[in-house]
Amino acid sequence: MTFPVALAACLAAFLCHALLHGRRYRLPAPPPGLRPVAYLLRMAAPLGALAGAVASHGVTGALLWFAAASLAGLGAGLLLATRQY
Amino acid sequence: MDARRRPAMPAWNRPGSLVLACLLSYGVAHLVVMDIVRLPGPASGEATALGQIMALALLPVLIVLGFGAHARHVGLFVVGGCGLAAALVGAVLS
Amino acid sequence: MRETLRTRMGWLHAWTGFVGGLVMVCVFVTGSLSVFDTEITRWMQPEVRVAPGTPLTPAALDVAARMIHEGETHGIPAFLALPSPRSPTLKVLHYDGREFTGPQLDPQTGVIIPARQTAGGEFFFRFHYTLCMQGPAGILAVDIPAIGLLVAIGSGLVIHIRALLPDIVLLRLSATRLRAWLDAHLLTGVLFLPFMVMITYTGVLVHVDRLLPAIPVTSLWSQGRPVSRSTAIRPPHVAPSPVFQPLPPLAPLLAAARAPLGGREAGFILFSPDHLSIFASDASGPFLTRDHADFHLPDGALLATAATSGSIARSVQLLHGLHYARFAATGLRWLYLVSGLCATAVIASGLVLFGMKRRRDRGHTVAFRIGEGLTMTTLVGLPASLCALLWASRLLPATLPGRDGTEITVFFTVWGLCALHALTCAVTGRGLRAWRTQLAMSAVLAGGLLPLDGLTAPAALHAAPAIHAAVDGMGLGAASLALYVLSHLRDRAA
Numbered sequence: 063m064t065f066p067v068a069l070a071a072c073l074a075a076f077l078c079h080a081l082l083h084g085r086r087y088r089l090p091a092p093p094p095g096l097r098p099v100a101y102l103l104r105m106a107a108p109l110g111a112l113a114g115a116v117a118s119h120g121v122t123g124a125l126l127w128f129a130a131a132s133l134a135g136l137g138a139g140l141l142l143a144t145r146q147y
Numbered sequence: 148m149d150a151r152r153r154p155a156m157p158a159w160n161r162p163g164s165l166v167l168a169c170l171l172s173y174g175v176a177h178l179v180v181m182d183i184v185r186l187p188g189p190a191s192g193e194a195t196a197l198g199q200i201m202a203l204a205l206l207p208v209l210i211v212l213g214f215g216a217h218a219r220h221v222g223l224f225v226v227g228g229c230g231l232a233a234a235l236v237g238a239v240l241s
Numbered sequence: 242m243r244e245t246l247r248t249r250m251g252w253l254h255a256w257t258g259f260v261g262g263l264v265m266v267c268v269f270v271t272g273s274l275s276v277f278d279t280e281i282t283r284w285m286q287p288e289v290r291v292a293p294g295t296p297l298t299p300a301a302l303d304v305a306a307r308m309i310h311e312g313e314t315h316g317i318p319a320f321l322a323l324p325s326p327r328s329p330t331l332k333v334l335h336y337d338g339r340e341f342t343g344p345q346l347d348p349q350t351g352v353i354i355p356a357r358q359t360a361g362g363e364f365f366f367r368f369h370y371t372l373c374m375q376g377p378a379g380i381l382a383v384d385i386p387a388i389g390l391l392v393a394i395g396s397g398l399v400i401h402i403r404a405l406l407p408d409i410v411l412l413r414l415s416a417t418r419l420r421a422w423l424d425a426h427l428l429t430g431v432l433f434l435p436f437m438v439m440i441t442y443t444g445v446l447v448h449v450d451r452l453l454p455a456i457p458v459t460s461l462w463s464q465g466r467p468v469s470r471s472t473a474i475r476p477p478h479v480a481p482s483p484v485f486q487p488l489p490p491l492a493p494l495l496a497a498a499r500a501p502l503g504g505r506e507a508g509f510i511l512f513s514p515d516h517l518s519i520f521a522s523d524a525s526g527p528f529l530t531r532d533h534a535d536f537h538l539p540d541g542a543l544l545a546t547a548a549t550s551g552s553i554a555r556s557v558q559l560l561h562g563l564h565y566a567r568f569a570a571t572g573l574r575w576l577y578l579v580s581g582l583c584a585t586a587v588i589a590s591g592l593v594l595f596g597m598k599r600r601r602d603r604g605h606t607v608a609f610r611i612g613e614g615l616t617m618t619t620l621v622g623l624p625a626s627l628c629a630l631l632w633a634s635r636l637l638p639a640t641l642p643g644r645d646g647t648e649i650t651v652f653f654t655v656w657g658l659c660a661l662h663a664l665t666c667a668v669t670g671r672g673l674r675a676w677r678t679q680l681a682m683s684a685v686l687a688g689g690l691l692p693l694d695g696l697t698a699p700a701a702l703h704a705a706p707a708i709h710a711a712v713d714g715m716g717l718g719a720a721s722l723a724l725y726v727l728s729h730l731r732d733r734a735a
Binding site: 161165176177180181184189190192193194195196197198199200202203204206207208210211214215216217 | 244246249250252253256388391392394395396399442445446449450452453454455457551553554556557560
């Protein structure tokens with residue numbers, strides 16, 4: 063369960079990151095009320111997932127989190143790229 | 148110095164500078180291993196392992212620094228200075 | 242051009258990345274595959290159909306013990322690799338000067354399984370850290386480009402530092418071709434940066450004694466070669482004329498070793514004339530230890546337990562464990578493989594970019610064309626020759642003497658021919674044609690693994706469906722990728 067949770071958390075964080083840099087990623091600017099939520103999610107979701115992974119699986123958890131973060135970033139990048147395409 | 152006023156340097160200078168940075172950095176990394184082995188404290192095998200862990204992490208950083216900071220060869224001087232310091236520490240410890 | 246930090250770092254990144262990258266692609270591809278070396282060996286030996294989890298019996302251990310004792314009396318020291326979830330057979334192995342080899346026994350009956358000789362997944366592992374070169378030259382031939390890769394990563398970070406976080410998931414496929422390739426290189430490079438740094442650093446650290454020995458540089462060559470602190474299993478040292486004690490039943494010793502090893506499973510047993518040592522399995526945790534329990538021969542009394550303590554030694558064990566990933570369960574092992582292949586993609590895209598950026602100005606020069614030929618040899622020739630090795634493992638007669646060596650010869654012959662073809666075509670200005678030919682050949686060889694497997698070993702497909710599906714599926718994936726690139730090259734040519 064650690065890996066899917068970390069993957070989802072990191073994917074959400076990367077998408078929030080893209081939303082917060084809307085001009086770079088050619089995305090519409092988020093509504094003002096959503097910006098603090100996006101900031102919070104971008105920071106808290108991956109850190110929470112990392113803490114959970116390390117607490118439950120130690121070194122293996124950290125490795126799972128790094129792999130999840132890398133793959134989530136790749137997924138987010140491809141998702142945003144195909145959207146522009 | 149303003150980058151626009153900085154004189155252009157010939158491209159052939161780069162490989163030579165890289166070789167020099169690599170040699171100096173390797174020397175410093177090796178001296179770090181030798182210094183840590185001579186440190187009083189951990190057993191010889193453990194000290195060697197610690198020295199190698201640190202020196203290996205240091206080696207690429209020193210190469211990038213030695214080659215990258217090119218203005219008046221600051222990078223090479225810094226790496227050389229580190230080597231000198233490591234050699235002095237080695238001389239004191241031995 | 243004005244010399245600035247950025248231009249200088251760009252030059253360093255390009256050249257260390259290109260020269261080191263040619264080697265590191267080979268190292269990363271074979272290293273990624275080595276994560277599943279045991280499973281690849283099982284694919285290459287379809288005769289081994291022992292189900293995972295088959296219990297190890299005392300009778301099988303006794304057969305193995307007799308074989309080892311007989312070997313010892315004939316001057317062939319061997320060790321015993323115990324069954325594991327990944328490799329369910331009992332192996333009596335000895336070092337033949339190149340690799341560990343020996344018969345495999347059924348863990349239940351102790352009967353020798355008539356498996357074909359094969360280079361196996363062990364070949365990928367050996368190629369990964371020595372490029373199949375003998376002695377320290379092979380290790381240095383991998384370690385020095387690995388340091389080059391770390392330098393390329395460092396210089397790449399300096400170049401990209403400002404846009405590193407804002408552009409972390411930026412990929413503009415609709416931009417120009419160069420921009421799209423650069424974005425793909427940066428996207429994968431930044432996202433897999435922690436994995437690349439970790440795996441490269443820990444990889445060099447495994448054989449760091451060769452690179453940074455703790456002896457004065459001046460005495461490096463005058464006092465002989467430094468001793469490697471490698472974690473590889475080595476055969477036990479044998480005295481000139483040892484008297485080998487008879488071996489007691491091994492099953493009770495394995496049970497007795499559990500407590501001194503802290504409840505960990507045993508991985509292998511080494512034998513000496515007067516004692517035997519039971520080592521903890523590498524799969525028991527992220528720390529790659531050589532903790533063992535020694536038993537006296539012939540009575541089997543516990544002599545001593547060797548367990549490493551100390552924070553530095555434990556750190557080294559962890560760093561080695563992270564690189565070898567022998568503790569990892571199947572899921573994490575797949576993540577290592579995917580991360581390794583993504584790291585390969587970073588280096589491969591860097592090699593392509595190196596050529597793209599220079600093609601307009603220097604595309605006509607011989608040096609550029611040789612560079613293109615070498616890139617082709619690495620990016621397409623290597624996967625093709627790895628597939629050829631798998632084809633050879635199935636098509637060569639199962640009883641051929643020196644079969645494993647012949648498989649390796651096939652690999653190097655195919656790779657050599659690919660290099661010759663790539664360099665000849667590139668130098669004569671037919672580089673694009675060579676790319677297309679070699680991609681088509683790779684697609685055929687990789688995609689053909691599934692029918693080859695089905696036709697030559699249908700029974701093995703039923704015995705270990707997951708392993709065969711994974712290897713054949715990887716072949717289909719590689720073939721699809723080759724065909725996709727091929728279709729793009731055809732569009733470009735049109």
